[in-house]
Amino acid sequence: MQVLRVTGGARLAGAVDVVGAKNSVLKLMAATLLAPGATTIGNLPAISDVTIMRQLLEGMGCGAVEIKDGPVDRVTITVPDELSPEAPYEFVRKIRGSICVLGPLIARTGAAKVALPGGDAIGTRPLDMHFAGLERMGVDIRVEHGYVVAEAGDLRGAPIWLDFPSVGATENIMTAAVLAKGTTVIDNAAREPEIVDLCRMLVSMGALIDGIGTSTLEITGVEGLRPTSHDAVSDRIVAGTWAMAALATRGDITVRGADPAHLRIALDKVARAGGEVEALADGFRVAIDRRPKSFDVVTLPYPGLATDLQPQAIAALSVADGTAMITENLFEARFMFCDEISRMGADVRTDGHHAVVRGKERLSGAPVRATDIRAGVGLVIAGLVAEGVTEVAEIHHIDRGYVRFEEQLRGLGAEIERVESASFGG
Numbered sequence: 250m251q252v253l254r255v256t257g258g259a260r261l262a263g264a265v266d267v268v269g270a271k272n273s274v275l276k277l278m279a280a281t282l283l284a285p286g287a288t289t290i291g292n293l294p295a296i297s298d299v300t301i302m303r304q305l306l307e308g309m310g311c312g313a314v315e316i317k318d319g320p321v322d323r324v325t326i327t328v329p330d331e332l333s334p335e336a337p338y339e340f341v342r343k344i345r346g347s348i349c350v351l352g353p354l355i356a357r358t359g360a361a362k363v364a365l366p367g368g369d370a371i372g373t374r375p376l377d378m379h380f381a382g383l384e385r386m387g388v389d390i391r392v393e394h395g396y397v398v399a400e401a402g403d404l405r406g407a408p409i410w411l412d413f414p415s416v417g418a419t420e421n422i423m424t425a426a427v428l429a430k431g432t433t434v435i436d437n438a439a440r441e442p443e444i445v446d447l448c449r450m451l452v453s454m455g456a457l458i459d460g461i462g463t464s465t466l467e468i469t470g471v472e473g474l475r476p477t478s479h480d481a482v483s484d485r486i487v488a489g490t491w492a493m494a495a496l497a498t499r500g501d502i503t504v505r506g507a508d509p510a511h512l513r514i515a516l517d518k519v520a521r522a523g524g525e526v527e528a529l530a531d532g533f534r535v536a537i538d539r540r541p542k543s544f545d546v547v548t549l550p551y552p553g554l555a556t557d558l559q560p561q562a563i564a565a566l567s568v569a570d571g572t573a574m575i576t577e578n579l580f581e582a583r584f585m586f587c588d589e590i591s592r593m594g595a596d597v598r599t600d601g602h603h604a605v606v607r608g609k610e611r612l613s614g615a616p617v618r619a620t621d622i623r624a625g626v627g628l629v630i631a632g633l634v635a636e637g638v639t640e641v642a643e644i645h646h647i648d649r650g651y652v653r654f655e656e657q658l659r660g661l662g663a664e665i666e667r668v669e670s671a672s673f674g675g
Contacts, residue, residue: 255632269481543571560627
């Protein structure tokens with residue numbers, strides 16, 4: 250088993266580059282299914298999830314050529330005129346984002362058979378809103394033998410209200426609606442930058458979408474879409490991770506390639522903790538030379554603080570001055586991370602969807618396991634502020650979302666290495 254071995258005590262200082270968002274590129278790749286021909290997506294992070302999505306599309310009959318250029322890739326996906334409506338289980342089971350092929354498949358082929366997706370163990374993410382929205386558009390949809398099976402004889406626009414601004418439901422309904430007959434209005438739609446990114450790519454393909462960036466999307470269906478070329482939006486979660494790492498280690502990190510406007514609340518929390526936050530032409534800088542002060546966290550849909558930044562925030566708060574209340578409103582199992590960081594001496598106590606974090610001067614190194622992508626990087630941050638050595642196992646999770654993570658950390662002054670571990674005492 251490979252582990253990340255982290256020796257604590259380093260103050261992170263220097264610059265890092267942020268590339269395309271994992272939570273956007275997978276959806277952009279799925280959206281290529283809507284237009285026969287060759288579509289190119291740039292600014293792709295060189296992460297395992299992108300490779301899995303490429304393999305998934307190839308399994309459905311597409312051709313895909315990845316061009317690698319260091320940490321950034323671009324991929325050209327050639328979509329055939331005749332598309333297989335089945336998404337193979339062997340790939341779908343590996344990443345939750347694979348469900349985003351459902352809408353494009355229904356729009357292009359009038360049918361879909363997609364295995365129920367896998368991904369991070371952070372709690373249930375039901376597909377009820379996906380199904381309800383698509384049913385309003387005339388889709389017969391059901392779950393059979395572990396597969397989502399959908400048939401649409403006459404795909405038509407409809408008014409749709411989402412009970413919750415679900416990113417996945419918004420994406421699947423929108424990608425089905427762009428080729429439906431008539432107009433679809435999605436009320437209480439998700440507003441994440443990744444949704445805006447997908448909208449912009451669809452518009453460049455010939456889709457008609459009004460209200461981009463708002464909670465009401467109006468999509469007028471068209472006869473067909475054309476291939477395009479599009480660069481993915483930068484990864485705000487990776488950028489926010491570096492901000493929290495700077496805060497925890499009392500560091501000075503310049504984050505290049507990120508949009509600070511996508512992290513207003515997270516960066517405001519950093520500033521309230523005593524960090525200096527400076528907006529730059531192509532990113533931002535976070536610097537702090539003293540112990541951070543505690544701050545409360547409430548995770549909410551965008552523009553609220555992202556649930557994907559909650560473990561990194563807890564890592565910083567575990568060594569902050571004071572007590573913080575964490576309220577997790579999206580994924581009930583996200584606090585699995587707290588059990589692991591507590592092994593390092595963090596004072597974190599959970600009760601339902603709340604956690605209380607009492608900051609300590611320093612943690613202590615211990616063997617721990619990553620339970621999901623963000624928990625993995627949160628534990629690495631905790632290891633950086635712990636006495637002794639921390640070994641983080643199950644690091645394939647980190648590889649799913651972060652490009653050359655330990656290499657970038659070493660560039661900032663961290664002592665971290667990827668090693669083989671014959672046995673793990675976690």
